[in-house]
Amino acid sequence: MAVSSVHLQSDAYLVCLTHALSTEREEIMGLLIGEIDENRVSHVSAVVVLRRSDKQPDRVEISPEQLSAAASQAEMLGQELKRPMRVLGWYHSHPHITVWPSHVDCRTQAMYQMLDEGFIGLIFSVFNDDKNSKKSTCQVTCFQSTNQSPEGEPPQYTRIEVPLHIVPRYSIETPCLNSLIQLPQILCQEEQEAYEKTLSHDLDLLTRLHNGAVYSKSLCGILEVMGAPTMQALESRQQRNKQKIQQLQQEKEKLLRLLKPKVRTPTKTTRI
Structure with missing residues (x-):
């Protein structure tokens, strides 16, 4: 695993959660911006909300153009903050279903990790009703993918859970x-x-x-x-x-x- 843990700023978490709660019919997606320190800890401090060209209840895709635009935005943010900022990962929602990544999510995550081994994925499971309390619950998980197939056989990707920590902030930063x-x-x-x-x-x-x-x-x-x-x-x-x-x-x-x-x-x- 290329990342030891992820520290998600609470204001960035607020944006991700608000985006995930914006619709319970289709999945949403976005990109995470921040930096990685010498201890392989990813610090996520900003979010790029992506526009979906095709709405699907069980699938989201990020185009190369969106990824390139997010990289440019991260570079400009780094110049403003005088810190090396870059795209660290992606997030999407699972409305009405479990928080665990599907085989499609694991395959998509593995594709991003081929470009950047430190790339991470966040999944927000929303609009899940608890039968006991009769309240909707929200869960979030952070993961990477690994290939479990022996060498020479078709790849079979599974998730690796990455420790996620929400870092409190007393204000909402401009980004x-x-x-x-x-x-x-x-x-x-x-x-x-x-x-x-x-x-x-x-x-x-x-x-x-x-x-x-x-x-x-x-x-x-x-x-x-x-x-x-x-x-x-x-x-x-x-x-x-x-x-x-x-x-x-x-x-x-x-x-x-x-x-x-x-x-x-x-x-x-x-x-x-």
Whole structure:
């Protein structure tokens, strides 16, 4: 295994989880950006949300163009942060199914590892109902692939679980905030692209009206599922930050009062 463990920043984790929860009908995908230290620990600090050209309930693919664009974005981010940033891996969702990678996921992961042995994969299993608590659960796993077949035989790839640690952050860094803001726009672009494909066919009036209604409903769904909760979360975070600033300001004033030197009053002397 080329990677000993993965440290995922909590703001990057927030983007991945929000993206995974954006739809329960198809899988979503994106790329992970960060750096690897001398101990073979991957530090993921940013996320690139990818637009799906073909929506599938059980399969996602990353085009070479998307991978190249993400590499360029990682290079620009590295110049901004003055650190060597690069594409470390990919993530996708498993709505309504187990968190473990399928044989297709393992084969796809192995293909990426041929290009970069340190490439990792994250899977978010979402919208799974717990029969006991009657609540939806969310699981995440990090993995790489290995070939279990003897030499000379067709490859049979299986997963290798990689330890994953969520690193707390007290703020949302600019790259993750930008990805969070772009997410509804990308989802709307996907819906628009799917709708425009229907316009290229010679359809009757009733079918065109139906397709237009479905498109409008999809956009409203994105606004309800993504826009409103994201705004509420950001407003709540802003309110907490204001309270924290106020508490720190009060603490600062208290410390300044303690450090302020006391003015000593002169004592009267009596001459004899």
